[in-house]
Amino acid sequence: MSLVQIEKVYKKFGDLQVLEDISLNVEEGQQIAIIGRSGSGKSTLLRCINGLEPINQGNIHVDGDLVNGQKTNLKLLRQKVGIVFQSYNLFPHLTVERNITLAPTVVKKFALADARALAHEVLRQVGLEDKIDSYPDQLSGGQQQRVAIARSLAMQPKVMLFDEITSALDPELIGEVLKVLEYLAQQGMTMILVTHEMGFAQRVADRVVFMHEGRIWESGPPEQLFASPETPELDSFIRAIL
C-alpha cells in the first residue's frame, strides 16, 4: 500500500464542488508537487489529507490508516502527517524553542531535555540554531517559515504537506525556504507540496499534478508535463506562469 492513498475523493463546500473524483497515490520518499490556478482545489486537497477538512465521498489512507473514518484517531494520525502553512502560524507567545518542543512534550510525552535536543537538531537542519531563544515576531518571514518547518519536523512525520509556503514571502526570502525543502527532499522525506514555484517543482518533484476545477487534470513527471502539456488548460496555465 502506498504511504498516502487517495481514492475517488469528492468534496463540496455548500453547492460548490471543490474536489471531484480525486485519486492519487504517493509512495514513501516521493515528492509530489500540486500546481494549478487558485480555486482549483489544491489547498483543500492538502488539508483533507491530514483531516483538517472533511470529505464527502471516497477514502484517504495515510500509512494504512483511514483519515476520514468515524473512529479515526486524528491525534495519532496527525503525528504522522506534518503540515506547513502559507502564513507560518507559529505560536506568537512562545519562543522558537518552545514552539518546537511543545508538541513532542505534550503529545508524544518526550522528556523536556530530549525535546530540547530535538529542537536543536531540527533547527540545525533549517539553519536557525542561533534563533532558538527568539520570539516569532523577532524573525523575518523566511526565518519564521523555516521555524515552522522545523516545528513540523520535530514530530518526525512520515509525510509532510506544504501549503504554498513561499507565497506570503518577499521574493528575496523565498530562496532560503526552498533550500530547506530541497534538503528535505534529498533526505528522502515524503512530501506533497502545493506551490507556485514552477522552477522548484520542476527541479525537485518526482511527479507534478495539475489541478483544474477540482479535478486532477493532468499528472506526470515534471519534464514531460511542462514540456508537452496534453490539455489546453495546462498549456495556458504554464504560459501564464512562465
Add this chain to the structure above:
Amino acid sequence: MLLRDFGHGDILLLIYATRWTIALSLIAFAGGGLFGFAFTILRILPIRLLNYLSSAYIQIIQGTPLLLQLFVVFFGLAILGWDVSAWTAAAVALIAYTSAFLAEIWRGCIQAIPKPQWEASSSLGLGIFQLLWYVIMPQAIKISIPPTVGFLVQVIKGTALTSVIGFVELTRTAQLINNVTLEPFAVYSVIAVIYFSLCFPLTSLSRRLERRLNVSSAN
C-alpha cells in the same frame, strides 16, 4: 419620631458597611470567574448539546434584569422550601450574573484567536484541551484582561441591588441611615463617593491595560 443629624458616626457606619459590598463583590468575582470559565469551555467544546445549554444559560441571564434574578433566588427558593438568607441569595444571584457575562466575554476572546492558530496546533496532534491550554488561552487571557476588569465595575455597582432583598451592604445601610436622619442628599452623596472610589481604580486600570495591549499588539 426619632430623628438625628447625619454625622461622623454615620459616615463611619457607611465605611464599615462598605466591607460587605467589597465581600459580596469578591465572592461574585471568584464564583462568577469559576463558573464563567466552566461555561466558556462548555460553549466552545465541539459538543453541540453542551454549546446549546451553555448558550441558553448565558442568554437567559443576560436577557433578564439582575434585580429579577435576585427576586427569583430569594423568593423562588423560599417557595420551593429552601429558606435562603439574604446573604446566600445575593451571592448566588450575583455569581450567576457574573458568570454569564464573563463566559460571554471570554468566549469572544478565545474565538478572537485566529483560526490558523487552532489549525496549526491541532495539526501537531494536540487535543482540544491541550491546544486550549498551551496555545489558545495564553493568547486569549492577554486580550481578555481589559474587558474583564471593566466588567467587574458592573458587578460592584450591581451589588447595590441586593439591598432590595434586605442584604445590608452599602446602599441598604445608607437607606437605613436616611430613615433616621432624613438627609438623603448628604447620605447618598457619601455612598456615591465610596462607590466611585471602589470603581474608579478598576476603570482606570482597565483603560491602562487596554492602551498597553494596543501598543504591544501594534508591534
